[in-house]
Amino acid sequence: MKRVLVIEDNDDNMKLITFILEKNGYGTIRAENGKTGIELALKEKPDFILLDIQLPDMDGTEVLKELRKSEIDEEVPIIAITSYAMSGDRERLMEAGCNGYIEKPIDPVSIINQIREITGEKP
Amino acid sequence: MKILIVDDIEVNLELLEARLEGSGYEVAYARNGIEALDKLKSASIDMIISDILMPRMDGFQLCRECKKDDTLRKIPFMFYTATYTDKKDEEFALSLGAERFLVKPVESNRFMEIIDGILKDYKKGLLPPSEMPTEKGKAVYLEEYNERLINKLEKKMLDLESKIIEHKLAEDEIRKLNEELEQRVSERTSQLNESKEALLNLVDDLNIASDDLKSANERLQELDHLKSMFIASMSHELRTPLNSIIGFTGIILQGMTGEINPEQRNQLQRVYGSAKHLLALINDVIDISKIEAGKFEVHVEEFSLDGVIREAVSNLTPEITDKGLDLEISLPQDTRLTTDRKRLLQCVLNFLSNAVKFTEKGEIKVAAHEVDGMMEIAVKDTGIGIKKEDLPRLFGSFVRLDSALTIKTTGTGLGLYLTRKIATEMLGGEVSVKSTYGKGSTFILKVPKEI
Numbered sequence: 001m002k003r004v005l006v007i008e009d010n011d012d013n014m015k016l017i018t019f020i021l022e023k024n025g026y027g028t029i030r031a032e033n034g035k036t037g038i039e040l041a042l043k044e045k046p047d048f049i050l051l052d053i054q055l056p057d058m059d060g061t062e063v064l065k066e067l068r069k070s071e072i073d074e075e076v077p078i079i080a081i082t083s084y085a086m087s088g089d090r091e092r093l094m095e096a097g098c099n100g101y102i103e104k105p106i107d108p109v110s111i112i113n114q115i116r117e118i119t120g121e122k123p
Numbered sequence: 124m125k126i127l128i129v130d131d132i133e134v135n136l137e138l139l140e141a142r143l144e145g146s147g148y149e150v151a152y153a154r155n156g157i158e159a160l161d162k163l164k165s166a167s168i169d170m171i172i173s174d175i176l177m178p179r180m181d182g183f184q185l186c187r188e189c190k191k192d193d194t195l196r197k198i199p200f201m202f203y204t205a206t207y208t209d210k211k212d213e214e215f216a217l218s219l220g221a222e223r224f225l226v227k228p229v230e231s232n233r234f235m236e237i238i239d240g241i242l243k244d245y246k247k248g249l250l251p252p253s254e255m256p257t258e259k260g261k262a263v264y265l266e267e268y269n270e271r272l273i274n275k276l277e278k279k280m281l282d283l284e285s286k287i288i289e290h291k292l293a294e295d296e297i298r299k300l301n302e303e304l305e306q307r308v309s310e311r312t313s314q315l316n317e318s319k320e321a322l323l324n325l326v327d328d329l330n331i332a333s334d335d336l337k338s339a340n341e342r343l344q345e346l347d348h349l350k351s352m353f354i355a356s357m358s359h360e361l362r363t364p365l366n367s368i369i370g371f372t373g374i375i376l377q378g379m380t381g382e383i384n385p386e387q388r389n390q391l392q393r394v395y396g397s398a399k400h401l402l403a404l405i406n407d408v409i410d411i412s413k414i415e416a417g418k419f420e421v422h423v424e425e426f427s428l429d430g431v432i433r434e435a436v437s438n439l440t441p442e443i444t445d446k447g448l449d450l451e452i453s454l455p456q457d458t459r460l461t462t463d464r465k466r467l468l469q470c471v472l473n474f475l476s477n478a479v480k481f482t483e484k485g486e487i488k489v490a491a492h493e494v495d496g497m498m499e500i501a502v503k504d505t506g507i508g509i510k511k512e513d514l515p516r517l518f519g520s521f522v523r524l525d526s527a528l529t530i531k532t533t534g535t536g537l538g539l540y541l542t543r544k545i546a547t548e549m550l551g552g553e554v555s556v557k558s559t560y561g562k563g564s565t566f567i568l569k570v571p572k573e574i
Contacts, residue, residue, distance in 0.1 A: 012367035016374065023379050054359070083362055091422065104362070105369040105402060108377045 002121075003027040005046035007037035007063065008081070009056050016106060017050060017081075024112050034058030038066050048077040048119050050102075053093065061096045068097035077119045081106075124242060125149040125166065129159040129173040129185065139172065139203075146235050156180025160188060163195055170242055175204045175212070176275055183219060183268060190220035199241045201225060215271050351416055358409045365405070368398045400535075407537040411520070414544045421463045421549050423574055428458040428498065432489055435471040442479045449486035458491070460498060462574040466545050470554075473542045474502040474566040480534070482506035485563070497552070498572050503565040509558040517556060518543040546570060 004026050008014045018028040029044050031037035034055045041049060049067070053060025060080060067078060080093045080101040093101055100118035102111060116122075128139050131154050140150045151166060153159035155177040162168065171189065175182040182202060189195040202216050205227035213224040222241055229237070243249075372395040374380060376388065383391070413419045432454060436443075443450055460467070471489075478487045485505025492499055509517065513524050521536040539554075546552045552570030 010363060010367075012364075013370070016367065016370040019374060020379070083359065083366070105366040105399075106373075108370065108373040108379060 001025065001027045002047040003029060003044065005029045005031065005037065005041055005044060005049045007031045007034065007049065007055070008052040009033060009054075010052070013052065013081075013104075013106070017111075020106070020108050020111055034060075034063040034066075037063060038070065041067055041072050042070060045072070046076070048079065048115075050079050050081055050115075051098070052081045053089070054083060061092060064093065064096040064098055079115060079118050124169045125151060126170045126172060126238070127159060127162055127166075127168045128152040129154070129156065129171065129177070129182065131155055131174065131177040135174065142231060142234065143238070146238075148238075156182070156185035156188070159185055163189070163198070168198055169245065170238070171198055171200045172203050172238075173200070175202060175216075176279065181272070183216065183271065186216065186219045186221050187264075196220070197245075199223075199245045201238075201241065203227065203229075209271075209274050212271055212274070215267050218267075347416060351412070351418055354409060354412050358405060361405050362402065365398055365402050369395065369402065372398065404535045404537070407535050407541050411537065411541055411544060414541075414548050419549055421574065422465065423462060424464055425459055425461045426464045428460055428491060429454055431460075431464060431468050431471060432491070432500075435468055435475050436489065438472060439475055439479050442476075443487065446479065446483065448479070448482060448484070451486060451488045451490075453488070453490040455492060458493070458498070458572075460570075460572050462550055462570060462572075466549050467570065470542045470545055470550075470568050470570075471500060471502070473538045474500075474568065477538065477566070478502050478504035478506065478564075482563070493572065494569075496572055497569050500568045500570075501565055502567075503563065505563040508560040508562050508564055509556070510560045514556060514558065518554060542568075550574065 002025075004021055006014060006017050006021070006028055008017060008030075009032050014030060014032075018030065021028050029040055029046055031040050034057050037049075037051065037055075040046075051060060051063060051067075055063065058066075064078060064080070068074065077099040078097065080098045081104065082089055082093070082101050083104045090101060100114070102114050126143055126148050128136055128143075128150060129152070130136050130139070136152050136154075140152065143150050151162055151168065153162050156173075157180045159171070159173070160180075163171075171185075173182040173185055180188075182204070186200050186202070189198065189200055199222045200220065201223040202221055203225045216224045223237065225234070225237065372391050375383060376391050376395060410419075432452060436450065436452065475487070475489065482504040483506070487505075488501075488503040490501050490503070509524065516522055517524075518539050520540040522540070523534055523536040543554045546554045546568055550570040551574055552568065555567045555569070556564060557567070558564035
């Protein structure tokens with residue numbers, strides 16, 4: 001079973017994302033802020049990371065940069081979750097080292113396809 | 124006929140000369156008695172017209188000399204003078220043998236009649252026999268002559284005195300006028316000074332007003348910034364719960380939480396649709412407020428036209444299929460654009476979703492072609508069309524035209540307004556529409572290929 005680290009401060013979103021992931025056969029690790037997210041990423045070594053870019057303690061881009069600087073395998077995909085992202089956010093996030101992004105609102109059907117497309121998994 | 128004019132004043136000579144020449148007479152002139160006698164000796168003269176008071180030899184003496192001379196005696200001699208006041212002057216003049224004594228002014232025609240009459244009589248020899256004037260004796264003559272002369276000089280002096288008085292009066296008048304002028308100049312100057320003062324005050328007022336405006340402007344900018352902040356934070360706050368609603372209803376609709384009955388599905392679909400609509404509305408409002416505040420960013424990238432159109436179409440494929448509409452896409456090959464892809468997609472998507480919304484049967488056609496470095500993308504439908512009178516307000520904000528489909532279709536009333544804003548203010552292009560009511564519409568987006 002692939003394990004996904006979800007870094008998301010909003011309780012509803014966390015529940016929604018992890019529910020969909022678990023329904024689709026993923027294991028989930030949860031972090032409510034950037035700092036915990038980075039710690040858990042190092043400790044749990046997930047297969048990929050879903051990262052909300054609006055976090056209470058750190059800017060999502062900073063978390064991305066920290067993660068990429070850390071000892072985590074650079075092959076681990078990081079997917080940003082953005083809220084009605086402007087085109088500019090996408091460029092900024094890609095530069096900071098993320099592999100793709102998913103826009104809110106989360107669509108329960110397409111989110112899995114989007115994730116698989118970014119991580120390169122076969123359905 | 125030649126007439127000799129004797130007068131010491133140039134102007135009088137000229138006036139008389141003009142008058143006589145104008146009536147066909149030749150004119151000779153002399154400035155005093157001596158000169159006149161010389162002229163009489165050298166030229167043939169038919170009449171003498173003389174003033175009385177002149178330097179060197181006056182008119183009386185000239186007359187006396189003429190009438191003493193055998194040759195000159197017969198030439199008519201007329202006094203023409205302005206300085207006459209005494210009746211005795213005329214008597215004395217006639218006693219010297221003068222033919223006529225005229226006092227100025229004489230009306231022009233009358234004057235010429237007199238001259239003509241005298242000369243006619245002279246030619247016909249009708250003038251009184253030219254005799255030596257009756258000598259009253261030298262003493263009597265001199266006495267009379269002196270008296271006349273003294274009278275004349277007194278008169279002259281009186282004239283001069285009255286002229287001096289006139290001059291003085293005129294001088295006084297001028298002085299008064301000068302004073303008045305000075306007074307007016309000083310009044311005007313003080314008025315100007317007052318005006319200047321008023322202007323300076325006005326400038327001060329304007330400066331104060333300008334400062335007020337500046338600080339008002341600063342306050343407005345602060346408020347505008349606050350508004351932007353408010354919208355940015357509100358948009359996040361509003362969207363977070365909506366995302367939750369959309370997400371969870373989506374999960375239930377997908378059957379991830381177990382089977383739901385058709386009634387539950389129908390009702391949940393309404394929740395889902397309303398939430399999506401609300402989200403679209405919020406997103407439109409945010410976009411518009413950003414554009415109106417000039418706070419938008421244009422993200423330019425290179426991409427294929429084909430990709431954008433396909434993405435827009437694929438977004439609406441379910442609805443197009445549901446309604447059974449035909450779809451035709453006609454694009455130039457391998458066209459690449461350099462502009463804001465996301466915004467262009469938003470515009471095309473807007474046109475396309477409108478076309479699908481308002482078309483019940485027939486086809487939707489998306490066609491693009493290049494015109495002078497501009498990419499023209501037209502979305503044509505066979506839908507309900509738009510009334511001619513509604514076309515001008517179509518691209519305004521919160522415009523939803525009444526139609527049979529208005530109730531059935533959802534819309535924010537901001538779509539076309541936002542599309543126009545994006546096209547004109549972000550992409551440097553324009554939007555337009557052609558429509559026949561009841562037959563269909565064509566919406567055209569025209570943007571530069573390279574921004």
